[in-house]
Amino acid sequence: MLSLKKDTPIDLPLIGVGLRHGHYNDALNTPANIDFIEIHAENFFAAGGASHSLLTDIRQHYDVSLHATSLGLGSTSPAPQQQLQQLANLASSYQPIMISDHACFSWADINSQTVHAGDLLPIPFNDESLQVMVNNVLRAQSILKRTILVENLSVYLTLSGSTYTETEFLVKLCELTGCKLLVDINNIVVNAINHSLIYPGEETVLPIDYAKNWLNNIPAKYVGELHLAGCTRVNEEQLMIDDHAQPVSADVWTLYQYALARFGAVATLIEWDENLPSWQTLLAEADKAKEIAKTVFAAKVEVVK
Amino acid sequence: MTLNKQQSHLLSAIFSQQLSPEIDDNNVDIENASNDQLNQQGLQIYQQSLLANATRALTITFATSASLIGEVLFRDLVKEYLLCELKSQYDWGEWGENFATFISNSHVANSKLLADIAALDFACHQCERAQNQDSDLTSMQLLSSVDAYQLSIVLCTGATLLKSNFPLDEIITEIQTANKEKSNFSLLDITKLLTNFNAKYGGDTTQGNRQLSAEGIAKEYYFIVWRPEFQAQYAQVERVEYQWLRFWLMKTSSKTLSIGQALDEMSSKNFSIIDWLPKAIEQQLLSAIKLRH
Numbered sequence: 001m002l003s004l005k006k007d008t009p010i011d012l013p014l015i016g017v018g019l020r021h022g023h024y025n026d027a028l029n030t031p032a033n034i035d036f037i038e039i040h041a042e043n044f045f046a047a048g049g050a051s052h053s054l055l056t057d058i059r060q061h062y063d064v065s066l067h068a069t070s071l072g073l074g075s076t077s078p079a080p081q082q083q084l085q086q087l088a089n090l091a092s093s094y095q096p097i098m099i100s101d102h103a104c105f106s107w108a109d110i111n112s113q114t115v116h117a118g119d120l121l122p123i124p125f126n127d128e129s130l131q132v133m134v135n136n137v138l139r140a141q142s143i144l145k146r147t148i149l150v151e152n153l154s155v156y157l158t159l160s161g162s163t164y165t166e167t168e169f170l171v172k173l174c175e176l177t178g179c180k181l182l183v184d185i186n187n188i189v190v191n192a193i194n195h196s197l198i199y200p201g202e203e204t205v206l207p208i209d210y211a212k213n214w215l216n217n218i219p220a221k222y223v224g225e226l227h228l229a230g231c232t233r234v235n236e237e238q239l240m241i242d243d244h245a246q247p248v249s250a251d252v253w254t255l256y257q258y259a260l261a262r263f264g265a266v267a268t269l270i271e272w273d274e275n276l277p278s279w280q281t282l283l284a285e286a287d288k289a290k291e292i293a294k295t296v297f298a299a300k301v302e303v304v305k
Numbered sequence: 306m307t308l309n310k311q312q313s314h315l316l317s318a319i320f321s322q323q324l325s326p327e328i329d330d331n332n333v334d335i336e337n338a339s340n341d342q343l344n345q346q347g348l349q350i351y352q353q354s355l356l357a358n359a360t361r362a363l364t365i366t367f368a369t370s371a372s373l374i375g376e377v378l379f380r381d382l383v384k385e386y387l388l389c390e391l392k393s394q395y396d397w398g399e400w401g402e403n404f405a406t407f408i409s410n411s412h413v414a415n416s417k418l419l420a421d422i423a424a425l426d427f428a429c430h431q432c433e434r435a436q437n438q439d440s441d442l443t444s445m446q447l448l449s450s451v452d453a454y455q456l457s458i459v460l461c462t463g464a465t466l467l468k469s470n471f472p473l474d475e476i477i478t479e480i481q482t483a484n485k486e487k488s489n490f491s492l493l494d495i496t497k498l499l500t501n502f503n504a505k506y507g508g509d510t511t512q513g514n515r516q517l518s519a520e521g522i523a524k525e526y527y528f529i530v531w532r533p534e535f536q537a538q539y540a541q542v543e544r545v546e547y548q549w550l551r552f553w554l555m556k557t558s559s560k561t562l563s564i565g566q567a568l569d570e571m572s573s574k575n576f577s578i579i580d581w582l583p584k585a586i587e588q589q590l591l592s593a594i595k596l597r598h
Contacts, residue, residue, distance in 0.1 A: 045396045047436040048434065048436040048437035048438075052437065053535065076309040077309075108316040109313050113393065115320070115392055116395045118355060118392055118397060119351060124311070126308075128307070132308065156351060159315065161306075197346075239350060
């Protein structure tokens with residue numbers, strides 16, 4: 001087995017990468033100076049088979065973060081007990097350093113049949129949806145026996161009835177459940193870019209300013225992880241799609257620096273799901289995140305001096 | 306509108322795979338309703354995402370049949386399937402249980418043959434996802450020390466039986482071989498081969514050359530799907546072996562049959578456990594011999 005020396009000093013954030021099928025062999029056979037690997041929980045929901053053997057091997061090399069995409073924590077039809085139990089079993093077997101899912105809904109009834117969207121669908125931000133999410137997050141945390149991280153969403157349409165801003169909603173969720181936030185900076189940028197298309201009557205705001213304002217409204221104590229990614233713009237009249245198919249964008253790198261300065265040494269993950277690059281290219285993105293973190297925290301030390 | 310209704314209506318609109326008429330019909334309460342085009346653009350993104358995810362999932366689950374049907378037609382089939390088979394599972398890996406039946410009833414050429422290949426795909430996929438299970442070959446010693454009426458057979462994890470009017474293994478091998486031998490092997494070539502097989506083995510009743518058994522009915526072929534390690538395998542078996550294997554895979558039986566009872570059942574048939582055992586051990590199909598309780 002490879003011995004992977006991790007040289008992350010205690011005052012720097014843990015930096016990880018998302019593990020996708022195309023990188024399984026590389027992750028096992030190529031030394032990588034990363035602190036953790038994020039896996040999508042649903043890829044390992046099968047009762048047995050090669051995936052578990054792989055995950056056992058991966059776990060011997062790296063710390064693992066378990067990122068779920070199917071609980072639908074904002075669903076009025078709550079996730080089945082079996083689904084939560086499968087996630088709990090995975091957590092019990094592989095002892096992830098973090099478990100996360102999204103501020104979205106996935107379950108709903110169609111013609112009296114409970115259906116799963118297979119996607120992360122938007123919720124309005126109001127008292128009713130807050131209560132639903134609080135109940136679902138508390139239930140998940142009870143079964144998982146730990147607090148979870150909840151990720152902000154990129155959205156392509158909005159449901160009516162919001163009485164809170166997204167950040168107000170997420171902060172209230174943290175206050176009421178003890179959960180923390182997985183702040184996906186790319187999702188904020190995507191929403192910022194799409195904002196002027198979804199709300200054409202509103203004043204245009206630069207994505208960077210929109211995102212900084214968003215980050216400023218989240219208390220540092222509620223942030224448990226950051227996601228960084230890139231995505232593809234079709235054209236200016238089309239909504240931007242959060243496809244994780246590109247390198248981390250310049251805007252997201254700028255905002256990452258801003259977020260670290262604001263939130264401290266928060267665990268950080270590079271996501272790249274489509275148009276998968278080489279393993280080395282992905283690791284280079286993680287290295288870049290490390291360099292930015294070193295710069296931010298070196299600067300902070302200078303300020304304290 | 307309540308949150309519950311909002312969520313139901315948006316999900317209905319996404320699964321409908323249609324734009325504005327469905328939104329209006331379902332009274333989806335999407336903010337900024339005056340800007341219909343953008344709402345439609347957003348809805349379309351979710352619809353496309355659903356179709357892409359569903360297609361990706363079923364392409365993995367039904368790898369062989371997807372490759373034979375071709376990317377474009379397969380995607381169209383998935384789209385139709387989404388309309389009639391709402392996704393009630395949260396795990397895409399479990400979705401598609403009825404896809405083979407759906408193909409069988411579809412407009413696709415050679416649908417019966419493709420449906421049976423899809424059923425084989427699904428059996429292999431499920432087999433590979435089954436709970437891991439260690440085999441216990443030392444338990445074979447029980448065969449020499451314990452009465453056969455006190456013993457039972459455990460097959461390897463995920464083992465499944467199928468039957469078809471087509472020799473699926475031979476057909477798949479023949480297409481794979483043709484693909485290797487011909488540099489510009491196309492989807493049209495595949496369709497021609499499938500059509501020939503379909504006519505030969507009974508999918509097309511207008512053809513006079515279909516394979517019939519001695520009794521004059523369409524011949525049946527029997528298959529076992531199993532998993533020696535992590536990768537599923539399949540093989541054609543004789544009818545008598547199929548009948549024998551069924552004893553150990555019956556899920557409805559409240560009490561497991563003993564080897565002695567199973568052999569009694571097989572007494573009038575040309576089955577030899579002496580021949581079967583070493584082969585089953587070598588194939589890693591046999592997992593253990595266990596004492597009946």
